[in-house]
Amino acid sequence: MAAELLVDEPSPNLLRVSGEIDTHTAPTLAERLAEIPAHTALGINLAGTSFISSAGLAVLLAAAERLEDGGGSLRLLGASETVVRLIELSGLADRLPLADELGDDH
């Protein structure tokens, strides 16, 4: 079962992630996140993300820490109930804060 992940960047401080963030696709996301300057107030739109594994959470968490350390921030937008629950169960509600609105054209 090959997972698919699409990452696009509608604006410099917004990433839109669609598909599944799992062991196989997490490195792709990590690479994209690593390109973003650490002072960015970044939003990640997860409206198209159906699945996040622990590897996916690790990537998001590492990005959040890097941005915070660099004066930026990370917010998650449009996360599904499943993803929100996963974040809460993982004790990451404070580390991966959720924003209500989609900072997106859609």
Place this chain on the structure above:
Amino acid sequence: MNADREPLFEIDAIADGQALPRVLIAALEETSSPVCITTAELDAPGPTIVYVNPAYSQMTRRDRADVIGRSPRIMQGPLTDRAVLDRLRDDLVAGRHFSGATINYRADGEPFHIAWSIDAVLDEHGVATHYVATQRDVTADVIAERVRLAEEGLDIALVDALASPSDTEAALALLLDAVAVGAGHVAGYGTAEVTLRDPTIGPRRASFDTSSGPPASPGDAIEVQVPIARVDGITIGTITITNLRDDERTMIDRPSLSRVAERAAAVITGLAEYQRQRSTALRLQEAMLPRVDAAPTGFSIASRYIPGDDGVHVGGDWFDVIETTNALALVVGDVSGHGIDAATTMARLQTLTAAEIRAERPIDQIFDVLDRACRDDSTMATMALAMISTDSEEARIWSAGHLPPVRFGPDGAALVAVSPVPPLGHLRNERPTPTTTPLPDGDALLFFTDGLVERRREPLTDGLDRLCAALALATGSLDDIVDSVAASRSAEDDTAVVAVRRRPPADEEQPLRLR
């Protein structure tokens, strides 16, 4: 040049009763596409060649003067596909355009792949007077396409083989079959035999027969052989094309077979390396998981570790049960990632956790030590820890990003609402806070890693609900219960499950083994 003139004039006359414009002749003479024009006699003795251009002479290595007036059949030979020639005749008789491909022969007898098309030249009554054949030597394209297909087949086979790497024999057989099929197609003739004699894998064989007709008689059977060599130069096997006639052998492109052999070596060593790593991770994992012969007095314990279904996911999950002065400590954890790296971190975390718990260190300090270990290894791990009191009917639970345990017993089953801190490696000095839950006699706590409940395209909460529902109805020994929930999982991820029940029912067998 005079020898060339005459046929040209003949065509001039037929085309429109007048001389062809010089520009058209020049175009035919200059084009790189081989062109052959014949008369339109389909009945015996058949059409004769009235014009060929220089590109044709170059392809066939026949001078124009040698072919004018002769039948195009001079191009054909034993490997020429009769069915294509029959279709050609049918198309032309019916007045249709023909296109096809087969094998033709150059003047020196060398076979090559040709693709060509034929159109009729019609007179004013619509009757065919000549046929114009435009030809192309497609040998390089045919070989390249076969090699591409063979390589693609090997890559697909490797993916399939990796999907079930625990079955080493089946995975290897799948690859060898793909090598044989690929080599057979690239050769185009005979029987492809793959022999593997890798000392680490042992002897294996596979074969693929491409010949539709009867095998060549043993007397004139010829072989073509190429070695399967790893990048380090060590030969681990051979590809042999057997059962060849002499003319078939000349069609076999040895460099292409060598390319198939090269790819074969890559996928075979890739599979072997992968299996070696996987089995190392699995052994490490199994060596680290606790084995106790008896549950502590007043408790029953059951546990399972199940590698991922796809075999890729192995190496990060662990559990442990440690007795302290006044508590039974239950630990379950999951190191992010898989393979040897995850198994190594897992081993480190497990050892540290057990040592710290035995030394009865404060929980804050234990989490801090583990957090640093994860940062050292540049990874993260989730972990849940329960201290089940031996002198009161309660348990305290801490979690670093780990899924909550289920408490179940005669009164039903429910998730214990723990307040997790972030996973180990990302604590950033956050202090874990305990959640206290009652655990009376007959009640059990079941800890697990996400493989037990996670299903793709399904909310995680559904998996947790399903687990609670199953445990609410569960009866029998703890071992049986753990068996049944472990069996109902449908995850690709590896899974660890550990459960402890206080003061088990009298009928439960003791002591219980940990698996």
